[in-house]
Structure formats: structure tokens, C-alpha cells
Amino acid sequence: MDAEPLRVTCAIIEREGLVLAARRSENGSMPGKWEFPGGKIERGETPEDCLRREIREELGREVRIRSALPPSLHRYARFAVLLHPFVCGLDSPDGSVALRNHSGAVWLRPEALPGLDWAEADIPVLRAYLHSLPGKIRTEGREGALPEGRPAGAQSGRPAEAPA
Numbered sequence: 482m483d484a485e486p487l488r489v490t491c492a493i494i495e496r497e498g499l500v501l502a503a504r505r506s507e508n509g510s511m512p513g514k515w516e517f518p519g520g521k522i523e524r525g526e527t528p529e530d531c532l533r534r535e536i537r538e539e540l541g542r543e544v545r546i547r548s549a550l551p552p553s554l555h556r557y558a559r560f561a562v563l564l565h566p567f568v569c570g571l572d573s574p575d576g577s578v579a580l581r582n583h584s585g586a587v588w589l590r591p592e593a594l595p596g597l598d599w600a601e602a603d604i605p606v607l608r609a610y611l612h613s614l615p616g617k618i619r620t621e622g623r624e625g626a627l628p629e630g631r632p633a634g635a636q637s638g639r640p641a642e643a644p645a
Contacts, residue, residue, distance in 0.1 A: 486554060486561035490532040491519035491603065492544055492569045493610050496576045499588035500610075502597055503539075506584045515597040517566065517606060518583070528565040536569075540586075541579030544569040550609050555602035566606045568613075 494501040494517075503518045505511050520535035522528055529546055536544045550566040571578075576588055589597075591614060594607055 484560065486556075486563040488522040488528075488563050488565070489519060489602075490522060490528050490535060490565045490567065491517035491606060492532055492536055492567055493517050493550075493606070494536075494544060494569050494571050495547075496571055496588065498590065499576075500591055500594060501571075501576070501578070502587050502589060502594060503580075503583040504585040504587075505600065506582060509582075511600050513584070513598070514600040516600045516603045519564075522565070529567070532565075532567055532569070539580075539582045541581065543572040545572070550606065550613065553602070553605040553609065555605065557601065562602045564602055564606055566610070568610065 492501075501518070502515045505514045505516055507513060518536060518539050519532055520539070522531040526534070528549075532546065533544060536542055544567075546567045546569050548568045550568065553564045553566065555562050555564065578586055580586055591611060594611070599607060
């Protein structure tokens, strides 16, 4: 695989101590996997502009970028993804989003995030995010841990920690 990696952004959206996780549609690639919402960077677009556009398109909301995490390269069998993650806030005080590209979304405490079945490219991003938090949430050596390869985790669409 010698092709340039796809340049993609993702938003780690925080609200009142919770983080938004989105479930990939059953119609696309990696159906049912959880991810941080975002999308492909278009020619001439900055990662920040891409992220704002993608969140408008996918969730019908505006985001305020708070900080950037280091980019993360992940190689799937047929392609590679260079993910540019950003920690963000949402313009919706109640946390409502319009799911246009996802089959579901949940707001979870950061320590509950490893319990989801994440898309592989999002795992290093999740790990970096959790390690950036005060008190550094452990991601190895416990139930719901994030191993280097595939994550252990829930297959259900609505984890118990999700607010109603």
C-alpha cells in the first residue's frame, strides 16, 4: 500500500463532563463501529475548516475548537488514514444533534468510552484524549480496555452509561 493516506478530521466533542460518540451507519464501511464524527479534508481546506464543515453536515451543529491532539496514522488493509483530532465544544446547550450520517450517538463519561466497539483508526485518538485528561484515565489492564489492536467493548447501541 503506497498510496497517500486519506487526510481526515475528527471532533472529540465535550459537554458538561461528557463526550459524544457516534455510531457508523449500517450502510457504510465499518458498520456499527463507534467513532468521533468528522470527515475527509478537501483540497485547499485546513483541518480546522474541514472539521467545522463536517460537523455542520453530519450533526447540524457548529463546534468551537478548544485544542488539537497530535495527528494519528492508521493503516487498514486497503488504505491508510491520517486523522487530525480536535477537542471541541458544541453550540447546542442541550447537546442535541441531527444524525445525518450516523445510526446513533451517545454522550458518555470519558472513562466509559473504552467500552464501545471503536473503529480502529479512532482507538489511538481515544487513547491520546484519555491520557490528556487530568488524572489520565487508564486504557489498559481492565474491563473495556483499549488494546493495541482491536478494542474490547459493547456491541449494543446504547450503553448503560448513556443518558436518556
